[in-house]
Amino acid sequence: MLFALLSGWICAKKRAHSVNSECFAWFPQRSRRELLVNMSILIVDDNEILLILLDKMLQGNHYTTLRATSGADAMKILGDHPEVRLVIADISMPGMSGLELLRQIKQSVTLKNIPVILCSVLSDIENVRQGALLGCHSYLVKPLQRNHLLQKVSQALAATRPAVASLTSIQTKFGVERNYCVGLIKAFQKLLHSQIQVMEAYQQNSDQALPPLLLKQLSEGAALLEAKELEDRISDVSNALETKVNIDSQLMRLTREMRQLYSALQSQIAATPANASKTGTDSFAAGQPFKWV
Numbered sequence: 001m002l003f004a005l006l007s008g009w010i011c012a013k014k015r016a017h018s019v020n021s022e023c024f025a026w027f028p029q030r031s032r033r034e035l036l037v038n039m040s041i042l043i044v045d046d047n048e049i050l051l052i053l054l055d056k057m058l059q060g061n062h063y064t065t066l067r068a069t070s071g072a073d074a075m076k077i078l079g080d081h082p083e084v085r086l087v088i089a090d091i092s093m094p095g096m097s098g099l100e101l102l103r104q105i106k107q108s109v110t111l112k113n114i115p116v117i118l119c120s121v122l123s124d125i126e127n128v129r130q131g132a133l134l135g136c137h138s139y140l141v142k143p144l145q146r147n148h149l150l151q152k153v154s155q156a157l158a159a160t161r162p163a164v165a166s167l168t169s170i171q172t173k174f175g176v177e178r179n180y181c182v183g184l185i186k187a188f189q190k191l192l193h194s195q196i197q198v199m200e201a202y203q204q205n206s207d208q209a210l211p212p213l214l215l216k217q218l219s220e221g222a223a224l225l226e227a228k229e230l231e232d233r234i235s236d237v238s239n240a241l242e243t244k245v246n247i248d249s250q251l252m253r254l255t256r257e258m259r260q261l262y263s264a265l266q267s268q269i270a271a272t273p274a275n276a277s278k279t280g281t282d283s284f285a286a287g288q289p290f291k292w293v
Helices: 002-020 029-037 048-059 071-080 098-107 125-134 146-158 167-174 178-204 215-224 228-243 247-270 274-286
Strands: 040-044 064-068 084-090 116-120 138-141
Touching (some): 040 048, 040 071, 048 146, 071 098, 098 116, 116 146, 138 146, 167 178
Parallel strands (some): 040 064, 040 084, 084 116, 116 138
């Protein structure tokens, strides 16, 4: 019965994943690893042995991971780490179950687009049904198998977009030196940081008037760095400001995406050799730096 449910689930999603049998397979290996660094996976399980096992299997395939031993801890981590692009959670946990965690994620304005994979035992048919109704992406049946895990993770991440193009991809796209790309990223980070501060200050005191936002500059930078999700969030905020509908919720989503992009850019800089990063900063200062504002 459970296998029939899972088979139906796979068939319903087959078209969405048919092109992505190997997630990011078309990227050069270096670019693929850079992208995976920018996509964290949150693993949630009250069994620390299984938690460590999942962590090792994913890290062994170049995924960046975060761990939580309860649903409550997972929600806190999601609030603090906007770079999380996938959640893998056990269904049966004390306190907040995996189903309740899934429900809270899907009800959150800022988290609802994060795919969730639930882990269940073969006989857990009713919870599988509930998870499907709540918007679960897919299931893993215990005991977990490495190949099955990696396939599900690959499919889930293929349905999401990277926060930003890899540094190698940006370098190839514009035909410029790597150090120049680093300088461009740092310039855009400054803009992101300033706008995040503006938005968070407004959200803490929404009685005040919304300060002017540099949406045009943000949109131009997002287009250059292929930050497609940020482009969409900027468009949503622009529409909300024009129609005066759902402004606060759209600003929350934009702020989270900006924080996620800032973190992804920081990871790219951290993975760049020190001499390239230093040269990139110097070249921007000495030449004609790209100005976002």
